[in-house]
Amino acid sequence: MTYIVNEKCIKCKYTDCVEVCPVDCFYEGDNMLVIHPDECIDCGVCEAECPVEAIQPDTEPNIEKWLELNRKYAETWPNITVKKPSPADADAHKDETGKFEKYFSDAPGVGD
DSSP: OOEEEOGGGTTTOOOHHHHHOTTOOEEEBSSOEEEOTTTOOOOOHHHHHOTTOOEEETTSTTOHHHHHHHHHHHTTSOBOOSOOOOOTTHHHHTTOSOHHHHHOOOSBOOOO
């Protein structure tokens, strides 16, 4: 088992989760984070830290798309290990649906 980051992170990108990760397996995109599934040790501490419930175990139904997306971008986006301020408009997007189709960017973030 591993954990993944789903669509709820897009345009919110709260980074509370990266601060508690004992193995630094988060990677930063322009407008979301991903977890490297091969580095995640399945401890689950990050899941409780996410204010928008964007982190889920890969045992949830219909999670395959997100597992592949996390794997793909964890290979190219920079590692992030410290909490950063969330985007100024994060709260405005936290309950929005359909964010992947509207806003997903494959551009890398800044990292640490």
